[in-house]
Amino acid sequence: MNKFIVVVFSIVLVLISGCSSNNFQIKLSTPKSFTPGQASPIELKILDLEGKPVEGAKVSAVLKMQGMSHGDLSMKLQEIGDGVYAGKANIEMEGDYTAAIKIDYKGEKWAGEKRFSIVYKNAQ
Template sequence: MKKFTGFIMSLLLILMVGCSSNNFEIKLSTPKSFTSGQSTPIQVKILDPDGKPVKGAKVSTKLDMQGMSHGDISINMQEKGNGVYVGQANIEMEGDYIATIKVDDNGEKWLGEKRFSIVSNNSQ
């Protein structure tokens, strides 16, 4: 039942993003690897329809490991300038992740997903 609910939620998210009237361009940057016990930087760059950096937006990001139900990793994103927003994540396991990104720029909203993979630096 949880898989079905997750599937329905994913479809709704795709529909919401597909029906959105804005044209934000969102670029997610993550490192290729992480070190357990240390925070990992997550960066989002937001551009408007003219390709100009979006300044002063409210941005939040949640990471969810694909196929696992360990809960979300919420990230507080801080504006660093030039449309770049950065936060720190405490990633505990290597694997494939889905970043759910919410942007609110003066009432214009964007909600979408970006996928990435990350491996551990720790020697086992």
């Protein structure tokens, strides 16, 4: 009986720690198109679970093109206000990307992914 209680308690602890790791609401904003040779703006809006802006966090992202292995685009995002963090990336190819995001806020660390697509902007 004691082993059963220990196993159940261990499972509950694992579930609680896994559930508490997502304490942020994150919205990724990217342009729909890019111009080669020009940096594209990338923004993250980060809110806590109560919907309040997360201010004073350290935020970084690595952009990876899905299905390709030609390198990653690392970027640190700077806080511009109201829970919005911005940076720029030199995107070279159109396609589907994954942004691997890391947040360090008051000792709490979070890592997750957001996906987006971008196309080449035709000269007009």
